[in-house]
Amino acid sequence: MKVHTIDLIDGDRLEEDVFNHYGLHVLSKGTVLNSREISKLLQHQIEYVDIEQRKHVMLESRTLESTATPKWLPSVKPIYDQTISTIENCFIQAAKDGTVDDEVVTAAIEPLFEHLQLERDVVSMLLLLNNADNYTYQHSVHVGMLTYYLANWLGYSQDEANTIGKAGFLHDIGKAKVDNDILNSPNKLTNDEFEEIKQHTIHGYQIIKKSLDDATLALGALQHHERVNGSGYPYGLTGEHIHPIAKIISVADIYSAMISTRVYQKERDLLFVLRELYRLSFDELDPTTTHTFIKHMIPNFIGKQVKLNNDELGIIIMTHPNEFFRPLVQVDNQFIDLTTEREYEIVHVYL
Structure with a gap:
C-alpha cells in the first residue's frame, strides 16, 4: 500500500526499496520504520513509500477534517x-x-x-x-x-x-x-x-x-x-x-x-x-x-484545503521538492499542477 511519508507510523514495514530523487538508495525492503527512519525519508524529500499492509490499523486519509x-x-x-x-x-x-x-x-x-x-x-x-x-x-x-x-x-x-x-x-x-x-x-x-x-x-x-x-x-x-x-x-x-x-x-x-x-x-x-x-x-x-x-x-500541507486565485477550492495532493509553493492541487475531478500551469496561485490555506 502506498502511503505519504507524513502518514507513516512506528512499526510500518517497507514493501520495496526506497531511492531518492537522485537514484541513491535510502532504505531497504523490509525495514521497520520508526522515528529515525521516517526522519531519514523526510530528509531525502521522499513523499510516498510502499509499505506492507498494516494489521488492525486503518489508514486515515490526511484531510482537513x-x-x-x-x-x-x-x-x-x-x-x-x-x-x-x-x-x-x-x-x-x-x-x-x-x-x-x-x-x-x-x-x-x-x-x-x-x-x-x-x-x-x-x-x-x-x-x-x-x-x-x-x-x-x-x-x-x-x-x-x-x-x-x-x-x-x-x-x-x-x-x-x-x-x-x-x-x-x-x-x-x-x-x-x-x-x-x-x-x-x-x-x-x-x-x-x-x-x-x-x-x-x-x-x-x-x-x-x-x-x-x-x-x-x-x-x-x-x-x-x-x-x-x-x-x-x-x-x-x-x-x-x-x-x-x-x-x-x-x-x-x-x-x-x-x-x-x-x-x-x-x-x-x-x-x-x-x-x-x-x-x-x-x-x-x-x-x-x-x-x-x-x-x-x-509536506504538512498535503491534504489541506486551499483557495486558488480564481476563487476555486481544492486539496493539495502532492508537493514538489524544488518548487515549494507550487504543488499538485485537486479541484473536483481535475488535477492542476501549479509547476506547469503557472497562471494559478494559492492565495489561502485552510487549516
Whole structure:
C-alpha cells in the first residue's frame, strides 16, 4: 500500500526499496520504520513509500477534517500548557534575580520533546495548540518546539537537538528584564523603546551564562536577531560570525511570530509566511537552514484545503521538492499542477 511519508507510523514495514530523487538508495525492503527512519525519508524529500499492509490499523486519509481534531491533542495539550506555565515561572525568576533553573527547564521540555518525536504535522500542531493568551511565553515554547524539529531535520544528533531545542525555549528569556508596557504595547515602538527591546538579547545572554554556564545556549539568546547580511542586532554580525544555533533560532523565531495573532497583527496565511522566509533566505537568513525548514514544513500541507486565485477550492495532493509553493492541487475531478500551469496561485490555506 502506498502511503505519504507524513502518514507513516512506528512499526510500518517497507514493501520495496526506497531511492531518492537522485537514484541513491535510502532504505531497504523490509525495514521497520520508526522515528529515525521516517526522519531519514523526510530528509531525502521522499513523499510516498510502499509499505506492507498494516494489521488492525486503518489508514486515515490526511484531510482537513482528520487534521482538525488529531488523536494526539488530548495527550499533548496538558504537557504543552504545563510547559508554558514553567516558562512563565522562569521569566518571573529571571526578572527577580537574573537566573533560571536548568533542572526545572529540562524537566518541563523533555516530555514535550518525547511527544514531538511522534507527531510530524508541525503546521497543524502549532495552530491547534496556540491560543490568544500569554504571547511571550507561548512564543518561547513554539520556538523551542520548532528549533527541536529543525535541528533534527538538519541532521543533528538527538542529544544535540535537545540542546538546541532548549536554546529555543530560552531564546527570549532576556525579555524578563524589559518593561512589560513596552513588550505588550499595541502601538508602534518609539526609537528609544526599540533600543530597550534590543537589549533583551544581551540580558538573555547574561542570564543563561550566569545560570547554566553554557556558551551555546547563551549565544542562541544573544545572536538570534543577527542577520547574515549584517543588518541585525545587537552587534551587526555577518555570515560565519553568527553561531549555527542562532541561525536555527532565527528561522523558528520569525515563523512563530508571523503565524501568531496579536493585538496589532492579523494572522498571516501560512504559505505567505513560508514565502517570506524564502525571500529572506537570499539576504538575511541562512539559506541552508531556511530551505531545510521550508522543505520539511511544506509536506504538512498535503491534504489541506486551499483557495486558488480564481476563487476555486481544492486539496493539495502532492508537493514538489524544488518548487515549494507550487504543488499538485485537486479541484473536483481535475488535477492542476501549479509547476506547469503557472497562471494559478494559492492565495489561502485552510487549516
